[in-house]
Amino acid sequence: MSEVDFQTQKHPRLFIPNFLSSHECKELEFIHKCSSTVGYRPNVFSTTLSHLIATNSSHFIIPFIPIRERLKDKLEEFFKCEFELFIEFTGLISWSRGASIGWHSDDNRPYLKQRHFSDVVMYTADDRNIHSVDEITDGERLTLALWFSRDGSHDEDTKLVSLLSQHLLHKSMASSCLPFPASSNMYWCSQNQASTDHFGFNICWARLHVLGYDIYISQDSSSGFDVSELMVKPVRLVRGSELLDHEFVNILHALQVVQFYCWKGSALQTNMSNIDSKVVKLLDVQREKISGINSLLLNDVNFASRIFCRRPSYLEENGCIYFNWTGIVAAIAAWEDYVLKLSKQIHLQLPYWRMQESLYNVQIDA
Incomplete structure (x- = not known):
């Protein structure tokens, strides 16, 4: 056409x-x-x-x-x-x-x-x-x-x-690759889009949840968490009764890796033979803590279901990629390679952009 x-x-x-x-x-x-x-x-x-x-x-x-x-x-x-x-x-x-x-x-x-x-x-x-x-x-x-x-x-x-x-x-390339969430209000979705509305949900959590994940925070906090504090705490991924023994810098970091797996899952399948995924069974005390985290990040279950209503599976044009923890572990390393490659490009091109005050493709000899 x-x-x-x-x-x-x-x-x-x-x-x-x-x-x-x-x-x-x-x-x-x-x-x-x-x-x-x-x-x-x-x-x-x-x-x-x-x-x-x-x-x-x-x-x-x-x-x-x-x-x-x-x-x-x-x-x-x-x-x-x-x-x-x-x-x-x-x-x-x-x-x-x-x-x-x-x-x-x-x-x-x-x-x-x-x-x-x-x-x-x-x-x-x-x-x-x-x-x-x-x-x-x-x-x-x-x-x-x-x-x-x-x-x-x-x-x-x-x-x-x-x-x-x-x-x-x-900043070095490595330090400039780990995401840092903005104000928690910017991720809070409510019916009338008012950030102060109590009823709604955190969209970072919701995008993970619709794919079948919860998050667990191992750090102790006798006074509990508020949403702003929770957004910047290290987290681990949970699925069903299993917890992946890998700590992400924050929920945004975990979300980027999971979405990277959704994007690149089929390509990652060929590189999983030598990968060890450290998965442990959840304890009752950990389940209670996850339930408390969910109550902070979700106050309107029906609303969240209407907005992000897709079932928790990985679908690609060439078929279905079923979840496995080994794939997530492979995605962690592949995500790091991907963002470091992009970060290298942006650091090399930034001096040219500053001179021209414009973002454009710069042909740089290797």
């Missing part, structure tokens, strides 16, 4: 099917599911480049850069505005069950429907291109959104380079 051009109908829009590769789609989905926070309206979640930097996950910016460049080139070509545009915003936005947005298009106007995450729709942000999103009835609808402007004062790259310089200038 070729590009669809509505320029001649006075509604400048461009539709390009399969603009993104399958690998790019899966990588962006992985980043969003392990990094997102609550969005701008109920049942909406977002991952912005500035948020990735703030949570010590700046290396995740690397996969966005070639996609941004290709989109910008195609947009400038279509609208005939070469070298005039600045990227104002880049972010992954998802709508979960029950979410809807926007305005209905006039029936007399040409209608374009994005059917897959790999498809791209480009249009002007004015009353000629009113857009909407249908209500989500199952799963999540994920969109990579980019806004462009001719006003250089809105260029997000200048701000991003400044943030990167502050966060990475005095």
Whole structure:
């Protein structure tokens, strides 16, 4: 299917099917599911480049850069505005069950429907291109959104380079790879999206829970935990009556590894023969502690079930990957290799970005 051009109908829009590769789609989905926070309206979640930097996950910016460049080139070509545009915003936005947005298009106007995450729709942000999103009835609808402007004062790259310089200038690659959660309010999903609403759930916990996991915190605390404290405590993964004897830096670190296994599970299956997974049976006292943690992170079971309603299994295009602890242990090492590779790239490219105040692909000889 070729590009669809509505320029001649006075509604400048461009539709390009399969603009993104399958690998790019899966990588962006992985980043969003392990990094997102609550969005701008109920049942909406977002991952912005500035948020990735703030949570010590700046290396995740690397996969966005070639996609941004290709989109910008195609947009400038279509609208005939070469070298005039600045990227104002880049972010992954998802709508979960029950979410809807926007305005209905006039029936007399040409209608374009994005059917897959790999498809791209480009249009002007004015009353000629009113857009909407249908209500989500199952799963999540994920969109990579980019806004462009001719006003250089809105260029997000200048701000991003400044943030990167502050966060990475005095950090080693290893220390810059471990995520650090933002304010716990940013992960609290409630019916009216008010952070102070008691009824709701923590989305980091919910994304783990829908895949069949709980978390266990071994550190003692006579006074108990609050949600903010819990977000930064070392955790272990639990599934059913079994506990993996591996400590993650925090819940965000555990979530990134689990989502990495969801993404790369089939590839990891071939490298598990020599891996020893240290799994122990849960004690009753540990079960009680897990129950207490769950009560802090989940106050509305039905609401959480409606938002993240998928069953706990790993499904890929080439079949089903069944859970095993050995796969998770393999994913820990593979995740470390992946983020270190990205971190190396960002450290090598940062000096060039600082000179140009722009994020772009830099060709560096090995």
